[in-house]
Amino acid sequence: MIIGAVLGAGIALLVAPQAGWETRRSISRRARTLREGDGSWTKLGRELKRAARAKRKALEAQAKREEIEAKRAAAGEPVG
16 A cells, blocks of 8 residues: 555656656655655565464464364364
């Protein structure tokens, strides 16, 4: 969502009815703000990495449970 907002703002700047030097100055300011910002991109990256890791672990646990149930079913044991 944030990436979409940044892209939208960039496109709006490029098609805005203003002089070229004003557009370049505005883009430069926004880029500087992003570089010198509060680390939002870094925080977002860490959050996404944590979420992906948690999802992977959950999927691995689910796959293991299903594998055990399939083995039990194949052996004729009650599943559940």
